[in-house]
Amino acid sequence: MQLTEKHREYWRRNLNMTGILLAIWFVATYVVIYFARELSEITIFGFPFAFYMGAQGALIIYVLIIWFYAKRMGKLDDEYGVAEEGK
Amino acid sequence: MASAFAQQLKKYYSFYTGGFILFVLALAVAESMGMPDKWIGWTFMAATVALYAGIGIMSRTADVSEYYVAGRKVPALFNGMATGADWMSAASFIGMAGTLYAKGYDGLAFVMGWTGGYVLVALFLAPYLRKFGQFTIPDFMGARYGGNAARTIAVVGAILASFTYVTAQIYGVGIITSRFLGITFEVGVFAGLAGILVCSFLGGMRAVTWTQVAQYVILIIAYLVPVVFMSYKVTGIPVPQAVYGTVLQKVTERENAIMADPAQLTAREAYAERAKGIGEKIKALEGGDMAVYDAEKQGVVAKLDEAKAGGDADKIGKAQKAVDEFPKNSAALVDKLKKDQATAKEKSSPLTHHAEAFPGKDDKARNTARLNFLALTFCLMVGTAALPHILMRFYTTPSVKEARESVFWSLFFIFLLYFTAPAYAVFAKYEVYTSLIGTHIADLPSWVASWAKVGLVKVEDINHDGILQLAELTLNPDVIVLATPEIAGLPYVVAGLVAAGGLAAALSTADGLLLTIANALSHDVYYKMIDQNASTTRRLAVSKGLLLVVALIAAYVASLKPDTILSMVAWAFSIAGSCFFPALVLGIFWKRATKAGAVTGMIVGLGLTLYYLINVKFYGMDKWFGITDISAGIFGIPAGFLTIIVVSLLSKAPDTKTQDLVEHVRYPALKGDVSTEAA
Secondary structure, three states: OOOOHHHHHHHHHHHHHHHHHHHHHHHHHHHHHHOHHHHOOOEEOOEEHHHHHHHHHHHHHHHHHHHHHHHHHHHHHHHOOOOOOOO | OOOHHHHHHHHHHHHHHHHHHHHHHHHHHHHHOOOOHHHHHHHHHHHHHHHHHHHHHHOOOOOHHHHHHHHHOOOHHHHHHHHHHHHOOHHHHHHHHHHHHHHHHHHHHHHHHHHHHHHHHHHHHHHHHHHHOOOOHHHHHHHHOOOHHHHHHHHHHHHHHHHHHHHHHHHHHHHHHHHHHOOOHHHHHHHHHHHHHHHHOOOHHHHHHHHHHHHHHHHHHHHHHHHHHHHHHHHOOOOHHHHHHHHHHHHHHHHHHHHHOHHHHHHHHHHHHHHHHHHHHHHHHHOOOHHHHHHHHHHHHHHHHHHHHHOOHHHHHHHHHHHHOOOOOHHHHHHHHHHHHHHHHHHHOOOOOOOOOOOOOOHHHHHHHHHHHHHHHHHHHHHHOOOHHHHHHHHOOOOHHHHHHHHHHHHHHHHHHHOOHHHHHHHHHHHHHHHHOOOEHHHOOHHHHHHHHOOOEEEOOOOOOOEOOHHHEEEOOOHHHHHHHHHOOOOHHHHHHHHHHHHHHHHHHHHHHHHHHHHHHHHHHHHHHHOOOOOHHHHHHHHHHHHHHHHHHHHHHHHOOOHHHHHHOOHHHHHHHHHHHHHHHHHHHOOOOOHHHHHHHHHHHHHHHHHHHHHHHHOOOOOOOOOOHHHOHHHHHHHHHHHHHHHHHHOOOOOHHHHHHHHHHHOOOOOOOOOOOOO
16 A cells, blocks of 8 residues: 555645644633633623633534534545545 | 435434424323323333334344444434433433532533543544444454454453443433332332343344434433523523523622521531531540440430331331441441531531632632642543543444544534533522522422432521521432422423433443443454354354343442442543553554553553552542542553553564554545455
8 A cells, every 4th residue: 555645745734633623622621721710700691701611612612623623624535535435 | 415314314313303292292281181290200211211122123133243333324413413322321411410510610620521522532533443444442452553462451441441330320220210110229220221231132233323312312302391491480581501691690699698698607607516526426436435336326216216206207217227227336437427527517618609610718729629620621531532432433434524524413412411511500509599598498399398308408407597598408419400390390291301311311321331341342352352263143142142241240230339339430531541542542643653552551551540549549548739539540641641652662663564554544545455344
């Protein structure tokens, strides 16, 4: 099995996207938790900010991350000719 | 683009959902015409379990691929629903809102941890495992890290993580059935066992998948209905998730008022006094003073006599139980008193705000609370992304593309419940703080008395003012979800619906876990390690036999009501995370990871986690950085990664065949590539 340069580029782009999405996940979760007390001064929809993030905000971000990843990877598969046929 | 099969499924399950709603409405009408509560409970249980059994029987199979991975034709949307039901256990359904009620912001570690883990599943595991396409998680370890060593450790890890978990589910079934059907707990456990087996025994993964989809529909309807009504009752808007911010503000106002209330203060002082008194007794007992033991025992016996004189059957039963369960020796009494003392101390401490992050008496306590919150969130996330019963669901989709999409659907369906749970907690708190606290104990709403009867609610007028103060009320976490229908003034049929939902949550999770354990034993141990020439019929027979044996053992353990087992459930996440996650992720993303690295890494990760949690929990070892045993994975997971990396670099690089396998799983399709899919 011989991989072409194109294949390697597909994998690199996948890794880049994985890295960026993971960074968003990290900030939405751990950075917000770390500064939870300070961020609670801010109010959003009637909630203290950190409470809102833990109860809803972070969850919505997680759902969006996974949705975006599935959509973009589907496109990348087609673009680089590694999509599964007939599926 | 959806296939004809997916279209057909949509049609079936839409009919099914409509039918279920009609069924609930019909029962509501029957109730208004005078059907007794107990009949409603029985009808709900019998109808839903019969339904699951029907699906299980219709999905029976003698095909290996159907049995292990539902023939790999579960469309993304339906795999998402099945994963949602597989994932959400009795604890999520009944316990989560109660935990949030009790802990406020600090309980959100569970909400974030149990959803954020799916980001890791999506980015690091699901698509690659689907491309690999065999039957179990140990299969991947065996193929990637050659030979039986890695596979064996994976089997051990899978069983360790799944067994306590499945026991807790069966326990949950016992609790729900005994409470709503009025049968004994032990009978409930074995009835639940039958409910689980009818789904999985005949049809394996195929049957489990289609029942889980049906169970998801019931559990999500059951979870949303009461809180939607509650939201409408309190705010006039039936969208609890959107409006509970304003309710939370009202709760905060009430919290301030309660804290300033002098009566609450006298109640707290009375509890502090009690804690002090218990402390003195403990001291005396530990000093060998048997007079205290005798006095305590006499006190319990005297209460029984008093109850008998009063003639109230409930009171006599409770007092009799206290006499029967009185500690046999002074050391056991000390343990019991220490628990009572902790409860009294907690009641004497000041109220914390629901929305306040990491409350604590000083900066040090607050920082430890924050560190534990971070560690717990991390362990729950990584554990989520490593639990075999979840990961194996992603073997069942038709393609890599659908595996990715199905992680999205999974989290979406899980999200519906998890972002509602905090609303449940806030609405319940609002009701308790406004309509319970400060009222005369004689005028409490009827739901308090009915749940006090089963011991989930306790009221004690410690300062004898005839009015209920917050410190005087004890709520079991489970009561939040179970009592919300009554708090919101809904008919009994909704309570029955909630019980059916809890049952669906427990059964669906138990099914997935049982299948994981039985498959690890039958596929990985028996077929792959003992007899590679076994015929299909024989493999399935062994698998089904083991399923039955494991289910019986789990039900037996659950029927003993072991406290320790239940507190060990949360360990599953740290155990699975430290055993599987590093080896799986590095196996896919790092070609250089070797067999020696993976085997030592799994042993070190799992070993360190087990060492920490057993020593902290049972042997009183000092905590490292104040981390509690539930987050032991915070040490084991990084240790696993580090060990795999170091040992891999020290050992010889994997051969071309293994490196090709890694390339193979990274691309959904490669020209001229071999297939690793097991049929």
